[in-house]
Amino acid sequence: MAAPNKPYTFGLPKACSEEQLVRETAFLYSSCTLQEMGSFYFAHALKADGNASRAVYLKFYDNKLGLLHTSLDKCFHAEPPISASSPPKVLSMAVNPHVFFLRSRLWQGVCLLDNSWTVVVFQTLENEDIPKLASFINDNNPDEIHLTSVHKTGLAKIRDGTPGDFHLTSEDGQKIEVHKTVLQPLWPFFSATIDSNMMEATENSLDLPFPASTIEVAVRYLYGQPLEFGFGDAANLLVMAQMYDLPELLSLAVAKIKAEALDVQQAIMLWKKSFEACNDDLRSYSAARIKQMMPDISHSKLLDDLDRDEMVALFMDVSGVESRS
Structure with a gap:
């Protein structure tokens, strides 16, 4: 990433005011943010008549310098929205400025761009492909020791780098931020909750009858982050992991308990x-x-x-x- 107040080196940059940005992203397919950088937009290109084309390009707006960076090639084709006021129906999440996950109710995929945003690759994914892809993203740490099947995915980078779009709420009301795109392929209970169209899915919040510290352990497990937890959380996980269908986490809790005097x-x-x-x-x-x-x-x-x-x-x-x- 570029140093502060210096132009980013990816994409085709052009001067752009905030008013022009609204026009450039009028037909928005999806958008997401990356901490310490800003917002990224998957937007339909505009035709000469002002209507949206099927071609979707990636754009990044540097509001400090007033520059709009656009990928040199389209990311993919998609049916444009009926009007500019139509809300996006696709969730997106930035791992970094070159790797993006996208997910709708019917499909999920990844968009990969080279350092200059000249070459763009989009690939749809099955659920079982998510860990393989995230492992690829994590290949810059090949010597890392992985403790669980989820540790092998490198998904911790997503939790550290991008804001979540869903909350898990503990029994004492604390909210833990997560990403639906990450948890759905890895946690069957969570996926069924999202697909149910129940209140939890529409409000993007799920209440769990456990302490925040226990839920945090489960979330760290799902993201493949380092796991350190005491006896109390291990005992709570006996119930939580069994109730919510996380068998490997249950095994980790049992091992922790049996190692205690x-x-x-x-x-x-x-x-x-x-x-x-x-x-x-x-x-x-x-x-x-x-x-x-x-x-x-x-x-x-x-x-x-x-x-x-x-x-x-x-x-x-x-x-x-x-x-x-």
Whole structure:
């Protein structure tokens, strides 16, 4: 990227006022922003009669210098909108000034441009192609150690570089910004929610009954960002990952839990979450740990949080451990 107050070197630049920009992007196909740069526009070229053609070009407006940069070749062809006032129906997201994801309800694709915006390649994608493409974007770090299947995608660059278009809201009202284009191919529950046309899809917000720290771990997993989380979030993920169909994240949570030397508080919390998630393996595991610490269990305040059915089930589990030992 160019230094501040120096022209960017991509595309064909021309002087452009903000009023002219409105005309240049009158028939807008899609638009997106890149932090610390500005807005990019996929806009239909104008014919001599002022109507839109099918050719869509990429444009970037440098408002500091009053320059409009346009790709030298069209990005793709698309049916133009009925009028200039028609809202765009395609979402786009910039990874950098040369890589853009686009998505509609019917298809998804990627637009790749060379450094000068002279050569443009557009390719439609199936869901399984997204990780392959993102891995290609991440090839400048070939020696990076990837901990999960999603870490291999390099999607962390998207979260760091572009504003999101959807919010996951925690139980205490905190909002975590995400990108629909990223989460839909990787998270079946999220994809079904978006495709449902329910209130969450139209309002671009989904309430999740978990703490913000636990949701943040799940989001970092989906973007392939480094994962560091404590026992409390791992226990919550037993429920969240199973409820929302994230099996690899569930495995990571289980591995984290089994690496811990549990105290009585953690053992009871783990049993409660395992009971809620119907995870029989961890129920037995936590019950065995509780049995080892029976002299201390009466001092745990977490027992007060168990309802009658949970209390009965807990002591049946502990008794079962005793009968097998």
